Amino acid sequence: MVGWTAFGPELYTCFVLGGVFLVFSLLPANPRRDYVTAMALAAVGLGISIAGLHLTGDLFADTYHVDLFSQIFKIMLALGLLLAIYLCEHLRGIAPRRHAETYLLLTVCTLAMMMMVSAVNLLTLYVALELSSYSLYVLVSFRQPRTGGVRTAVRYFLIGASASAVMLFGLALLYGSCGTLDAATLMTLLPAAMGRPEVITGLTLTLGGIFFKLALFPFHFWAPDVYEGAANPVAAYIATASKVAAIAVLIRLVALGGQNVLLARALAVIAVITMTAGNLTAIVQQDLKRMLAYSSIAQGGYVLIGILSMTPAGYASTTFYALVVLLLKFSCFFVLVKVAAGGRNVAIDDLAGLHSSSPILALLLMMALFALAGIPPTIGFTGKLLLFTAAVQRGYFVLVLIAMFNVVISLYYYLRVIHAAYLRKPPRALPALNLALRDRLLAGVLVTFTVAAGIFPAPLIALAEAAVRVLG
Amino acid sequence: MPIAYAGFPFLSAILLSCVIGLVTILFMPAAQHRRIKMVSAVCSGITLVISIYLFLAYDKSAGGLQFAERIAWVPSLGISYFNAADGFSLPMLLLTGIVFFTAVLTMWELETRVKEFFALVFLLVAGVFGLFMAQDLFFLFVWFDVSLFPMYLLIAVWGSTRKEYAAMKLTLYLLAGSALILPGIIYLVVKSGLSTFDMLALMQPGTFTPFQQKLAFLLFFIGFGILAGVWPLHTWSPVGHVAAPTAVSMIHAGVLMKIGAFGILRVGIYLCPLGWQYWAPLMALLATVGIVYGVFVGLAQTDLKYVIGYSSVSHMGIVGLGLSTLTIDGLNGAVFQMFAHGVMTALFFSSVGYIYDRTHTKAIAELGGLSHSMPRAASFMILAALAGIGVPCLASFWAELMVFIAAFKVYPLYGTLAVCALVVSALFMLRVVQRTCYGPPRSRYAQLPDVSFKLGIPRIILATVIITFGFFPSLMYTMIQTASLPLMGGLPW
Amino acid sequence: MTIYALLFYLLAAVILVSTAIAVTRRNLVHAAIFLVASFFASALLFYLLGAPLLAMLEIIVYVGAIMVLFLFVIMMLKEKPASNRPAARGRKLWTATLGLIYLLAVILLVFATGPRGQTPLTPAVASPAAFGRYLFQGHWLGIEIASLLLLIALIGVLHLGHTAARRTAAGIEEEK
Amino acid sequence: MINWIAGFIVLLIKSGLVLGILLLLASYLVWVERKLLARLQVRLGPNRAGKFGLLQPIADAIKLLTKEDIVPAAADRPIFLLAPAVVALTALLMFAVVPVGRDLVLFGRSIPMVISDINVALLMVFALSSLGVYGVALGGWASNSKFALIGGIRGAAQMVSYELPLGLSLVPVVMLAHSFSLVDIVNAQAAYPFILVQPLAFAIFVISAMAESKRIPFDLPEAENELGAGFHTEYSGMRFGLFFLGEYVHVQVLGALVSVFFLGGWRGPWLPGPAWLFVKITIVALIMIWVRGTLPRLRYDQLMAMCWKVLVPAALVNIVITGFVILI
Incomplete structure (x- = not known):
């Protein structure tokens, strides 16, 4: 059956990955076995997702749409899962007997996100969103010491629950005024109906649930606490794959409304507040993960700029930027996990002397941060250029100016990190970090890719443009 | 504008030479200082040789863009790798080659983190070269940022006085500049409706409305102006000069600040001539204030490097004044001044750097009588100071002369003020020279070695260049003329 | 006003009032009971709108299961006498502002949309079979996802419960 | 309009009849239980009031009605007063959907022998039985006494848990009958009672139902030795x-439900419908009394383990098997 082939990556993730770890979680704990299996299976999963790039089809009574757009995001998600699992090698923040469950939850979360990017019925989308959120709540609560993890998870859950309540209310309004939650039908109905207040309120509130995932104002408060309170690989996963999925959904939802000025204005306001608040607060952070969290918030603001252009170019640039966020945030967390002794959190000052203890990590960190700040010739710059070009094409020149000044602010705290890594003397001489060859290799690949994709972005851009063409 | 495509990609060869140097150094063991320096010298030498060759090989009678090379890069966005050189960029390329080569030689004695130092310098210079030859806005901006970022580490790691503060301030200031330039570029590209970053295509008259030109020019003027040290956005510059290690100061003051002025010229003036015309009075005002301010603040300084730093502000003011006159003479003078000031200031910093390395002080009050203990070092410094004053038969004399002639025609008041300020600057430069090089010899400096032959090479090269172009200004003048005449002739007013 | 409209507004009023009482009670059990009343009225509202199945499910799931568990927990925790200290003023202000904004928005929405929504919801008596067919044919992916969601929630609850059990055990040992 | 009024009157009459019979039966069920238990324990049981103690229920009622109604000082008064009513009310209301016989034709008008035939009747039974929890839990809590509270908590946990197998055991019945309506379910058993095809579901249902009614061996919420x-x-x-009454009404309701779901309801040869139903209810009630007299009380963890580890899985397996068979 053709239909089931199109569902291949999800089926694999669900039954093979999920099934194996469901079984493992019932067996006695064996972290090594779990890690190796997870790596192998996730790598195969990535392969399957890549193989499924050109699948298309409508499944499940047209609530599920497989197209190039969704498949590209699924590849990114599979990659995010693989990378997040890669970081779990020692996984000291989580008790050994929870490791299998950790992989299970990561897998289920990825599965949920894959469904999010393909779901074209808003109800399915909502349930998938909830599934991914709940997996993350539980993952966050696994962090040791238990009390800390649980407290963070509860806080995360409370904000998440209110965001999803807001989203549900929005969905109710949309359904009430349009009589359907099917994306294709909404696409024909909404542009004409966008003048009606209940419709625009409904769409905005619906977006609220995504704002939570992407940590945009006013649902951004959770990010720093959760990043800080979650185990490092989990935080990495939240910062990478989770964002990618949220971006995909946001694109799909906003694309529903056609080109609506009112909505664009609302998004513009949110973008400005989000990035300014994120960047300004990041300056005073001492904990690296908190800083990364605020920087993620700010990145969310930039993402919004691309989306609110509401043009194919804007969506394409956002798609491109999703990859940028995925790779760069992962690079930062990769360094963080390797530096963090015993799986604890890392203060910016702890990076002192990184330059001498591990030059390759220091280089990776610097490249990632410069790229996040949008310095050429990195992939981050290309991403920002695309975003801003799309926005200026629609006349949001002032917004771009504000965003650029935010970039300058962000550079200040990125430089603080680089300063710590390259210039600060450690309080006592640090032993050289013994990185495995594969770690060094990965770091090298990441650095190379960051620069190379910045210099030769054409194929990636072409892919992103092809992806959004199917949005219609 | 006529374009002559190159048979051999000389311009890319310059960049490639930098990249090869960078990569080679990155893969060399950090302990092999001497080899790293050798590689640096060879690669920078190649860039110098190519840039000299290009300067001589440029067909002045044909004019226009020559040695062009072009590859489509991201076709969907209209980005192409497009390099070419004209009468404005060739002097800059030559300048960069000279300063780069001499800076590498000047740092021959460096011992700390040698590998990273030269790697970063190569990265920086690659950006500078790239910017001077880029004809595509995208690449121009990329090179612009590439040339800025190594500065942070270069100053923060190898610098001296308040280095971390200076590095952070410099980086943030310059990045704030690029925060204006990038939106400006995007704005122009989008508004042109051509969806191309190709400057030649965007340059066509009538592409932009007057309002668009005014807005974009303002963005470029401020954005690049920060880097060019335009008053009141110059404050990063003296601090940065002082904190930076010698070679970086040389590159920084000698080349990097020129990027700013060159950016205003290449992007602002070429693409937004109406904006240039509109904002010229403001440019003139700021430039004059900069000249006067630089001189008087320089008077009050007690630190040798601060003196040069503020004199740089003043000299870059002259460039700005030249650009703001909207005349051929002004343009010629401005570009000539960029070249002359680059070489002169590089010499100045390298001699001061030598003195600092030996005496471990930059305070004017603590120095004195150096001409007794190290006569060669003192003479390089005196030559640089004289060039800075604008003594005839040295390169900067001609540059300043042309600018002032043009300024007197267009802005008599500003011109007068600037000339008066220059007279004052002559006084204070001479005072500095007198305090440091003459006077009673200090016993504690008596035993210090003079500039050795090896360390003297870069300084001799710089001095030679200053004197050569002082005696034969037409070498430079005719070159610049090939670009400034068509520019002024093709303008819409 | 038809009798249905009358009943509708009556039930709506009951829901509003009982929910309002529920959120203002300091006694948690009382709050829970008023919430139960609110659910009850919602169920009746469903019934009124022609969805008896939903009405029953609302009672079984919300009243019969969820609220009982709430009550169970409240009773187990032996609810401490609520302190009479008023909440921090900042928090009060914040909450009040949000509430006011919401209220204003809703009022605006009500007046802006007019008495009837543009898409008339045709009242239909949905038989359980029809409802089931609609749900499981049109939305079965969503249901599968929801079942996964429950699995995940179960893992989370087990984890949390385990934590609590361990802590109590440790506490008892410490006391010894 | 006339129709409507007539229907309303019929409804009132039906409700009144059912209510009266239920209450009467409840009181005599108490008598039967006391007598039967006594016999099982080789005693006489009540035998002073009237012949065979037949007037004992009336004496008890008078005694209860005239006793002082004490509300403890520390009790939560409104809830304390409300709780018993909830127990009795939910038990009584459940009977509203139980069909007691074939449609009666009176004055050319067909009168269904059920108070209310709604298409989600089965769910309504569950809804009401889940509401019954509140009576127990709140009654225990509102008394503000340790024993009452523990009893209430136990009751809540037990009833919520056993609702699950109770509901799951009925899924096959619904699958077979294609309806939630009790009338339809009874009609579906015209050929044979479901107990023949669903013995496992029957067993689960009966056990869970007894647990729901909090009777021995499941009477931990009121275990007199400890609480x-x-x-x-x-x-x-x-x-x-009222608590007492609720319990005995509950027994009858469970008997009615068992007979409706598994024993063919009012269907049966020779006798009229209501009589068959009465017989079946009586048999179930007698069995429950018999069990009470025979089995010891479970421990609490055994109670829970049986629910979650035995009954629920068994019921799920039963559903799967039934579905499989139906599909084939």
Whole structure:
């Protein structure tokens, strides 16, 4: 059956990955076995997702749409899962007997996100969103010491629950005024109906649930606490794959409304507040993960700029930027996990002397941060250029100016990190970090890719443009 | 504008030479200082040789863009790798080659983190070269940022006085500049409706409305102006000069600040001539204030490097004044001044750097009588100071002369003020020279070695260049003329 | 006003009032009971709108299961006498502002949309079979996802419960 | 309009009849239980009031009604007063959907022999039975006494847990009958009662139903050896009577439900419908009394383990098998 082939990556993730770890979680704990299996299976999963790039089809009574757009995001998600699992090698923040469950939850979360990017019925989308959120709540609560993890998870859950309540209310309004939650039908109905207040309120509130995932104002408060309170690989996963999925959904939802000025204005306001608040607060952070969290918030603001252009170019640039966020945030967390002794959190000052203890990590960190700040010739710059070009094409020149000044602010705290890594003397001489060859290799690949994709972005851009063409 | 495509990609060869140097150094063991320096010298030498060759090989009678090379890069966005050189960029390329080569030689004695130092310098210079030859806005901006970022580490790691503060301030200031330039570029590209970053295509008259030109020019003027040290956005510059290690100061003051002025010229003036015309009075005002301010603040300084730093502000003011006159003479003078000031200031910093390395002080009050203990070092410094004053038969004399002639025609008041300020600057430069090089010899400096032959090479090269172009200004003048005449002739007013 | 409209507004009023009482009670059990009343009225509202199945499910799931568990927990925790200290003023202000904004928005929405929504919801008596067919044919992916969601929630609850059990055990040992 | 009024009158009559019979039966069920238990324990049981003690229920009622109604000082008064009513009310209301016989034709008008035939009747039974929890839990809590509270908590946990197998065991029945309506379910058993095809579901249902009714061996909420009288320790007079009444009405309702779901309801040869139903209810009730007299009380963890580890999985397996068979 053709239909089931199109569902291949999800089926694999669900039954093979999920099934194996469901079984493992019932067996006695064996972290090594779990890690190796997870790596192998996730790598195969990535392969399957890549193989499924050109699948298309409508499944499940047209609530599920497989197209190039969704498949590209699924590849990114599979990659995010693989990378997040890669970081779990020692996984000291989580008790050994929870490791299998950790992989299970990561897998289920990825599965949920894959469904999010393909779901074209808003109800399915909502349930998938909830599934991914709940997996993350539980993952966050696994962090040791238990009390800390649980407290963070509860806080995360409370904000998440209110965001999803807001989203549900929005969905109710949309359904009430349009009589359907099917994306294709909404696409024909909404542009004409966008003048009606209940419709625009409904769409905005619906977006609220995504704002939570992407940590945009006013649902951004959770990010720093959760990043800080979650185990490092989990935080990495939240910062990478989770964002990618949220971006995909946001694109799909906003694309529903056609080109609506009112909505664009609302998004513009949110973008400005989000990035300014994120960047300004990041300056005073001492904990690296908190800083990364605020920087993620700010990145969310930039993402919004691309989306609110509401043009194919804007969506394409956002798609491109999703990859940028995925790779760069992962690079930062990769360094963080390797530096963090015993799986604890890392203060910016702890990076002192990184330059001498591990030059390759220091280089990776610097490249990632410069790229996040949008310095050429990195992939981050290309991403920002695309975003801003799309926005200026629609006349949001002032917004771009504000965003650029935010970039300058962000550079200040990125430089603080680089300063710590390259210039600060450690309080006592640090032993050289013994990185495995594969770690060094990965770091090298990441650095190379960051620069190379910045210099030769054409194929990636072409892919992103092809992806959004199917949005219609 | 006529374009002559190159048979051999000389311009890319310059960049490639930098990249090869960078990569080679990155893969060399950090302990092999001497080899790293050798590689640096060879690669920078190649860039110098190519840039000299290009300067001589440029067909002045044909004019226009020559040695062009072009590859489509991201076709969907209209980005192409497009390099070419004209009468404005060739002097800059030559300048960069000279300063780069001499800076590498000047740092021959460096011992700390040698590998990273030269790697970063190569990265920086690659950006500078790239910017001077880029004809595509995208690449121009990329090179612009590439040339800025190594500065942070270069100053923060190898610098001296308040280095971390200076590095952070410099980086943030310059990045704030690029925060204006990038939106400006995007704005122009989008508004042109051509969806191309190709400057030649965007340059066509009538592409932009007057309002668009005014807005974009303002963005470029401020954005690049920060880097060019335009008053009141110059404050990063003296601090940065002082904190930076010698070679970086040389590159920084000698080349990097020129990027700013060159950016205003290449992007602002070429693409937004109406904006240039509109904002010229403001440019003139700021430039004059900069000249006067630089001189008087320089008077009050007690630190040798601060003196040069503020004199740089003043000299870059002259460039700005030249650009703001909207005349051929002004343009010629401005570009000539960029070249002359680059070489002169590089010499100045390298001699001061030598003195600092030996005496471990930059305070004017603590120095004195150096001409007794190290006569060669003192003479390089005196030559640089004289060039800075604008003594005839040295390169900067001609540059300043042309600018002032043009300024007197267009802005008599500003011109007068600037000339008066220059007279004052002559006084204070001479005072500095007198305090440091003459006077009673200090016993504690008596035993210090003079500039050795090896360390003297870069300084001799710089001095030679200053004197050569002082005696034969037409070498430079005719070159610049090939670009400034068509520019002024093709303008819409 | 038809009798249905009358009943509708009556039930709506009951829901509003009982929910309002529920959120203002300091006694948690009382709050829970008023919430139960609110659910009850919602169920009746469903019934009124022609969805008896939903009405029953609302009672079984919300009243019969969820609220009982709430009550169970409240009773187990032996609810401490609520302190009479008023909440921090900042928090009060914040909450009040949000509430006011919401209220204003809703009022605006009500007046802006007019008495009837543009898409008339045709009242239909949905038989359980029809409802089931609609749900499981049109939305079965969503249901599968929801079942996964429950699995995940179960893992989370087990984890949390385990934590609590361990802590109590440790506490008892410490006391010894 | 006439139609409507007539229907309303018929409804009132039906409700009144059912209510009266139920209450009467409840009181005599108490008598039967006391007599039967006594016999099982080789005693006589009540035998002073009237012949064979037949007037004992009336004496008890008078006693309860005239006793002082004590509300403990520390009790939560409104809830304390409300709780017994909830128990009795939910038990009584469940009977509203139980069909007692074939449609009656009176004056050319067909009168269904059920108070209310709604298409989600089965769910309504569950809804009401889940509401019954509140009576127990709140009664226990509102008394503000340790024993009552423990009883209430036990009751809540037990009833919520056993609702699950109770509901799951009925899924096959619904699958077979294609309807939630009890009338339809009874009609579906015209050929044969479901007990023949669903013996496992029957067993699960009966066990869970007994647990729902909190009777021995599942009477932990009121285990007198440990808790005094559990959740109704503090109740006296008619409020206690309401709990008491609720329990016995519940027994009858369960008997009715067992017969409706598995024993063919009012269907049966020779006798009229209501009589068959009465017989079946009586048999179930007698069995429950018999069990009470025979089995010891479970431990609490055994109670829970049986629910979650035995009954629920068994019921799920049963559903799967039934579905499989139906599909084939």
